[in-house]
Amino acid sequence: MILETSVAKHPILRVENLQKVFRVKAGRGSRHVHAVNGVTFSLAKGSVLAVVGESGSGKSTLIRLIAHLIPRTSGRIWLGDEEVPLKLGRAQLVRYRRRVQMIFQDPFGALNPYYPISYQLERPLSNLGQLRTRLERFREIVRVLEEVGLSPAQDYLPKRPHELSGGQRQRVVIARALIVSPEVVLADEPTSMLDVSIRMSILNLLDRLRQEHQLSYVFVTHDLASARYLSDHIMVMYAGQAVEGGLTDAVIDQAAHPYTRLLISAVPEPSREIPIANPEVSGEPPDLSRLPQGCPFHLRCPQAMERCRQDNPRPVSLDDEHWVACHLYG
Amino acid sequence: MSQQELLTVEGLSVTYYGPPDVEAVHEASFDVRRGEIFGLAGESGCGKTTLIAALTRLLPDNGAVTAGRIMFAGADWLKLPPSEVDAWRWRKISLVSQSAMNSLNPVISVGEQIVDAILAHQPQTSKREAWDRARALLRMVEVDPKHVHSYAHELSGGMRQRAMIAMALALEPDLVVMDEPTTALDVVVQAQIIHQVRTLQEQLGFSVIFVTHDMSLLLSIADRIAIMYAGEIVEVGSRERLNREAAHPYTRGLIESFPSVFERKSRVGIPGAPPSMVTPPPGCRFHLRCPARLTMCDTVVPEERVLDAAGHRVRCHLYDSVEAIGQNGRN
Ligand SMILES: Nc1ncnc2c1ncn2[C@@H]1O[C@H](COP(=O)(O)OP(=O)(O)OP(=O)(O)O)[C@@H](O)[C@H]1O
Ligand SMILES: Nc1ncnc2c1ncn2[C@@H]1O[C@H](COP(=O)(O)OP(=O)(O)OP(=O)(O)O)[C@@H](O)[C@H]1O
Ligand code: SF4
Ligand SMILES: [Mg+2]
Numbered sequence: 001m002i003l004e005t006s007v008a009k010h011p012i013l014r015v016e017n018l019q020k021v022f023r024v025k026a027g028r029g030s031r032h033v034h035a036v037n038g039v040t041f042s043l044a045k046g047s048v049l050a051v052v053g054e055s056g057s058g059k060s061t062l063i064r065l066i067a068h069l070i071p072r073t074s075g076r077i078w079l080g081d082e083e084v085p086l087k088l089g090r091a092q093l094v095r096y097r098r099r100v101q102m103i104f105q106d107p108f109g110a111l112n113p114y115y116p117i118s119y120q121l122e123r124p125l126s127n128l129g130q131l132r133t134r135l136e137r138f139r140e141i142v143r144v145l146e147e148v149g150l151s152p153a154q155d156y157l158p159k160r161p162h163e164l165s166g167g168q169r170q171r172v173v174i175a176r177a178l179i180v181s182p183e184v185v186l187a188d189e190p191t192s193m194l195d196v197s198i199r200m201s202i203l204n205l206l207d208r209l210r211q212e213h214q215l216s217y218v219f220v221t222h223d224l225a226s227a228r229y230l231s232d233h234i235m236v237m238y239a240g241q242a243v244e245g246g247l248t249d250a251v252i253d254q255a256a257h258p259y260t261r262l263l264i265s266a267v268p269e270p271s272r273e274i275p276i277a278n279p280e281v282s283g284e285p286p287d288l289s290r291l292p293q294g295c296p297f298h299l300r301c302p303q304a305m306e307r308c309r310q311d312n313p314r315p316v317s318l319d320d321e322h323w324v325a326c327h328l329y330g
Numbered sequence: 331m332s333q334q335e336l337l338t339v340e341g342l343s344v345t346y347y348g349p350p351d352v353e354a355v356h357e358a359s360f361d362v363r364r365g366e367i368f369g370l371a372g373e374s375g376c377g378k379t380t381l382i383a384a385l386t387r388l389l390p391d392n393g394a395v396t397a398g399r400i401m402f403a404g405a406d407w408l409k410l411p412p413s414e415v416d417a418w419r420w421r422k423i424s425l426v427s428q429s430a431m432n433s434l435n436p437v438i439s440v441g442e443q444i445v446d447a448i449l450a451h452q453p454q455t456s457k458r459e460a461w462d463r464a465r466a467l468l469r470m471v472e473v474d475p476k477h478v479h480s481y482a483h484e485l486s487g488g489m490r491q492r493a494m495i496a497m498a499l500a501l502e503p504d505l506v507v508m509d510e511p512t513t514a515l516d517v518v519v520q521a522q523i524i525h526q527v528r529t530l531q532e533q534l535g536f537s538v539i540f541v542t543h544d545m546s547l548l549l550s551i552a553d554r555i556a557i558m559y560a561g562e563i564v565e566v567g568s569r570e571r572l573n574r575e576a577a578h579p580y581t582r583g584l585i586e587s588f589p590s591v592f593e594r595k596s597r598v599g600i601p602g603a604p605p606s607m608v609t610p611p612p613g614c615r616f617h618l619r620c621p622a623r624l625t626m627c628d629t630v631v632p633e634e635r636v637l638d639a640a641g642h643r644v645r646c647h648l649y650d651s652v653e654a655i656g657q658n659g660r661n
């Protein structure tokens with residue numbers, strides 16, 4: 001990878017002003033879908049950044065951009081001290097993938113149904129070409145399977161995906177991401193397709209692996225409670241923009257943005273007054289191909305002011321590790 | 331059956347004929363009271379939709395009730411001939427099905443679908459009245475009445491689900507059964523819809539059976555809750571009771587499976603995975619995953635025990651020493 005700019009030594013991953021515009025055919029012309037609009041964050045080694053927001057807010061697009069699964073429209077990405085260029089050659093991409101792995105939402109779709117687990121785990125290893133002999137690779141596969149709790153590994157090696165439960169499949173997907181010893185793991189709703197009783201074990205597994213290997217995660221979820229459970233930092237997205245972010249505890253306990261407050265008020269909590277407080281805010285997120293002028297949330301915001309209809313608010317800092325993009329805060 | 335109860339299910343079993351045969355519901359018993367939200371929770375494949383299909387008499391061709399009885403609004407419901415069931419549908423019982431959002435007819439406007447339902451069951455209604463009612467119903471679920479002329483694809487997921495709920499309420503039924511009505515929706519939309527259901531239910535007085543895998547949701551909205559595991563109802567109790575002291579180890583595990591947004595507390599979930607319904611485990615169906623399991627749990631099927639006068643009931647050997655309250659375990 002080309003080392004273009006040296007930035008702060010601490011973040012393992014940093015993105016600046018990332019942007020993605022999809023061009024979608026519409027009749028004879030085309031529409032521009034602004035799926036990600038200028039997102040900036042950095043991720044410290046060994047930490048977890050949760051990205052939360054409603055459906056369509058751009059969470060998956062954001063991490064696909066970072067994973068180099070789709071090209072970004074603009075913005076910059078650094079991995080460690082190295083800037084990641086807009087386009088990666090074949091060899092560069094292989095190196096990048098070794099350092100940045102992705103875990104998908106759907107453990108069914110993520111695995112090839114025709115091959116046994118052993119093959120699915122050996123492929124990324126032989127692609128990288130680090131472990132030369134089959135025996136070396138085999139040992140590594142066994143080690144990783146045991147590590148994700150599929151033990152004894154021998155029982156799982158010959159199985160095909162359909163012979164495993166959903167939770168076991170997701171463990172295989174995690175094993176496949178880990179086997180190349182990545183530094184950053186991008187996880188897109190890794191538990192939302194799983195049975196509720198096994199979700200915690202996957203979250204706990206991710207947490208343990210993070211501690212043991214100093215892994216760093218970007219953890220995409222629509223579930224604020226899981227975000228609180230796993231992450232130390234959180235970023236709230238609305239209509240492709242990051243509207244609030246910072247330390248997880250601060251953002252949830254002292255939520256500043258009206259949208260963050262709305263999200264929190266809607267989370268079902270056994271401890272809370274019944275019925276769930278009626279969120280006064282009606283309406284739905286805006287059409288990303290016709291974003292309103294001003295703050296993207298102003299059409300639903302109970303506190304919207306004249307300014308909100310004019311200018312898109314810039315992020316302001318509330319605290320050392322808590323910022324918000326909303327005109328209520330200066 | 332006391333006045334309070336609208337629906338009583340006793341020992342209901344349902345089998346799908348295969349091969350392999352699957353007994354998807356095994357000896358389920360519970361009752362639903364007038365004007366309450368009754369929650370039914372359980373993991374994927376445990377038989378929730380099957381139980382609901384039996385209750386609404388909508389089982390697919392390869393499914394049949396093999397045992398048990400359902401009393402509904404004073405009638406021996408499973409014995410009613412199909413013609414009568416059809417006459418009761420929408421007027422006494424209606425269903426918002428699991429894929430409701432996608433079950434609006436794509437080529438007929440939302441309004442027409444509501445009007446058709448009204449006219450089919452109340453032929454004396456004039457067309458004009460029916461259209462007015464359709465608009466009023468949409469307004470009631472907070473969908474702009476101009477959408478009577480919209481087609482499904484023109485509405486967002488949340489609006490489609492509201493329209494389905496409006497339709498289910500069109501003929502003012504006593505019981506509305508909702509199978510995962512908000513699972514596919516964002517939390518904000520979910521909260522709005524639930525608030526709506528709760529408000530309408532307080533106004534109109536119907537009962538709701540609310541099916542979901544989201545235990546934390548039921549713990550914040552239902553009056554009483556039944557927990558289902560591998561085809562069986564393992565516990566029934568009031569929301570307060572389950573919140574405070576759930577009795578069954580599975581219920582406790584399920585509650586432990588939901589982290590809280592307000593505190594960061596370590597949670598464990600439940601080890602293992604739900605069993606196959608083709609060959610359910612012997613003894614207690616939960617014993618393979620149960621942290622409290624006794625030796626007998628591996629082989630002996632636990633009987634249901636009633637823990638208090640309010641009808642908190644559980645199926646677990648830990649409560650074998652509890653004496654039965656009232657006859658046949660119900661009071
Ligand atoms: N390949 C694509 N072409 C066109 N539009 C796209 C494409 N991928 C995503 N979009 C649009 O970009 C927006 C953001 O989508 P994205 O999948 O990133 O949201 P999300 O926050 O992950 O939502 P969810 O919670 O539903 O997964 C949506 O409006 C979506 O329709
Ligand atoms: N038409 C059918 N024929 C045969 N088996 C079926 C049929 N429908 C469901 N089953 C089986 O019956 C069991 C219960 O399924 P059911 O759909 O009632 O579960 P559920 O609790 O509603 O699950 P989910 O939360 O995924 O909706 C499952 O094992 C399922 O595979
Ligand atoms: S009967 Fe036994 S195995 Fe089943 S839940 Fe109770 S203690 Fe656990
Ligand atoms: Mg997504």
Ligand SMILES: [Mg+2]
Nearest residue numbers: 378379380428
């Ligand atoms: Mg179902």
